[in-house]
Amino acid sequence: MTQITFQNARGERLTIDVPDGSTVMQAAVSNGVDGIVAECGGSAMCATCHVYVDPKFADRLPAPDAVEDEMLNSTAAERRINSRLSCQLVITEALDGLVFLLPDHQT
Known part of the structure; x- marks a missing residue:
């Protein structure tokens, strides 16, 4: 398992253990991270899983x-230069400790 952290616009943090091979978006949705909408379910068609690395x-x-x-x-x-779609980021051991900053809105 790899640990990643989500930080919302208010500075609140949530650190979760994520199985390698899943996406950052899947981890956020399955752990109830507020701020990841993921309308398209991970097919890079909506940009509602936008994060800042x-x-x-x-x-x-x-x-x-x-x-x-x-x-x-x-x-x-x-x-921003550090913007990414969390549905396109696959969790690996190399990402252990990574922090994702959530934008103040997705829609």
Whole structure:
């Protein structure tokens, strides 16, 4: 299991254990993380699972592919250099300790 942390816009944190191979979005939804809507269920079609990767951890993730990059232009909250779709981020041991900052709104 890998531990990841979600931090909402108010600074509240939730750290969860996630099985490797699942996505960050699946982990958020199955653990009731408020702020991840995930309307499309993880098919990179809605951008309602938008997160900001804590800049200290950005080098642990692969670059977004073309589909994710395009969808990041459709986020409700501001797109930043550290914006990602959590449905496209697969949990591995290399992500242990990663922190995801939640935007103040998804829709």
